[in-house]
């Protein structure tokens with residue numbers, strides 16, 4: 001199984017927007033832009049919402065059938081590890097092996113020695129096509145990189161084999177992800193991580209590094225855009241080089257786990273894809289859930305009441321909701337409106353405050369981040385929330401499709 005050049009990952013916490021998400025991909029196709037959809041959901045999301053990996057498969061199959069989608073599509077076991085992979089094996093055909101927790105942990109001495117021996121040929125000056133400056137690699141660099149990443153790659157190998165034993169190694173797409181770590185990985189580190197991935201015989205088709213800068217949940221990129229652009233292009237060059245050097249799958253591409261909505265780096269990404277001809281996988285994670293809340297607010301009536309209630313309760317449970325996401329959100333509490341204030345809002349005011357439209361004066365990124373991590377509140381509402389999704393399906397579907405198409409796909413893939 002070989003994933004196509006452009007793929008787009010969407011998350012759908014409450015499993016009701018599969019069709020609306022696919023509609024955005026179809027819109028792109030009609031304009032001549034071929035992207036394949038990937039539905040992704042992590043174990044954490046499944047357990048908070050109370051869904052199972054097989055539910056995501058059912059949702060994807062149903063959406064594809066309803067809209068007559070003939071091309072490939074994938075169901076991503078997102079950020080799985082050895083402990084969580086089992087229930088994902090049967091229904092998924094894309095596996096994101098998350099080994100970020102093992103970065104920096106000690107590997108076996110003999111593995112480190114073997115790693116250094118394998119990569120000795122790169123010592124000294126190294127010219128990688130597409131990177132302007134020559135790299136200078138010392139044995140000390142190899143030692144450091146091996147010590148930092150080798151155990152993580154070994155663990156990825158273990159997870160890969162666990163899936164491959166049950167599914168057959170050619171029947172799924174493998175991604176290796178290290179994005180949920182504190183330190184970004186440099187292009188040089190990436191080169192030797194890919195060397196280790198090849199040595200471990202993991203047929204990685206996508207790799208998700210931690211890029212430079214801050215990738216907060218649901219809001220724009222915070223960091224040096226020029227630096228990001230340089231590294232992103234160098235990462236592409238490193239991948240092309242590594243594919244030839246190490247015999248990795250020739251469709252290997254970068255996977256950007258955006259934590260959603262990294263609009264200011266979409267321009268640089270688009271330029272890089274155009275200039276290099278590289279492919280990409282984009283994971284947008286959870287903004288579909290925010291579009292559900294926007295759609296509910298716009299629908300008015302009970303929809304708006306629910307949207308306001310989600311915010312009120314999210315405020316009350318601020319610490320509990322934000323705690324698990326502490327490293328990926330930055331909320332200025334003093335800029336959050338009070339529940340009483342929000343109670344007076346009309347549909348437009350609520351939607352404008354939440355919608356990620358940087359040109360709108362009402363947009364409030366603190367409000368948005370709090371709602372983003374507040375999906376547990378909606379999950380606890382149970383059938384009250386789900387019935388509203390069904391009742392106001394038309395309005396919500398429109399906001400979901402528009403978000404994916406206009407704010408994401410257009411900016412990355414279309415002119």
Ligand SMILES: [Zn+2]
Nearest residue numbers: 177179180257
């Ligand atoms: Zn990720």
